[in-house]
Amino acid sequence: MYFITGGAFNGKARWVRNHFRLQNSDTEWVPLFNEGVEEIHTSLPNVVLEGLEYAIRAALLHRDADVRSAFKRRMQSLKEWEEENPERKVIWIGSEIGKGIVPVDQASREWRDMTGWVYQDLAEISQRVWLVWYGLATSLKG
Numbered sequence: 001m002y003f004i005t006g007g008a009f010n011g012k013a014r015w016v017r018n019h020f021r022l023q024n025s026d027t028e029w030v031p032l033f034n035e036g037v038e039e040i041h042t043s044l045p046n047v048v049l050e051g052l053e054y055a056i057r058a059a060l061l062h063r064d065a066d067v068r069s070a071f072k073r074r075m076q077s078l079k080e081w082e083e084e085n086p087e088r089k090v091i092w093i094g095s096e097i098g099k100g101i102v103p104v105d106q107a108s109r110e111w112r113d114m115t116g117w118v119y120q121d122l123a124e125i126s127q128r129v130w131l132v133w134y135g136l137a138t139s140l141k142g
Contacts, residue, residue, distance in 0.1 A: 001127060002126055003091075003094070003123055003129045004132055004137075005096055005132070007132075008095045008096075010132055010133050010134055011135030015130075016091055020091065022048070027044055027047070027048060028042040032049055032050060032051035034054070046089045047078070047088075047091070052092055059071075060110055071122075076125070078090045098115070
């Protein structure tokens with residue numbers, strides 16, 4: 001499992017396509033901008049989940065119980081799917097949303113905090129983690 005984070009509109013998706021040499025024919029690209037992380041059903045070897053911060057926000061807005069645990073279970077499920085076949089890759093893309101700034105309103109603070117916790121869990125379970133700013137990647141793990 002791989003995790004790529006960095007600033008919004010800083011070239012994370014383009015970097016992922018180039019670094020992993022992904023083609024449309026071998027990759028299921030799952031946008032999470034308007035929804036949560038649902039079951040992935042694909043016969044393709046690569047799955048890219050982009051917009052993780054928005055899936056976290058959607059879960060918080062729907063007042064889902066124990067958002068962090070739900071994401072941990074989903075991450076573990078995808079990691080197990082990936083490990084069933086050495087050809088498979090699960091790649092998560094999530095933008096950094098806080099940069100240390102504490103939002104004034106409670107809902108934004110909860111989103112920032114939960115995103116930070118979920119990203120920590122994802123970084124722990126991932127074999128490689130990169131930070132991408134301005135299209136340039138820095139390896140943080142692996």
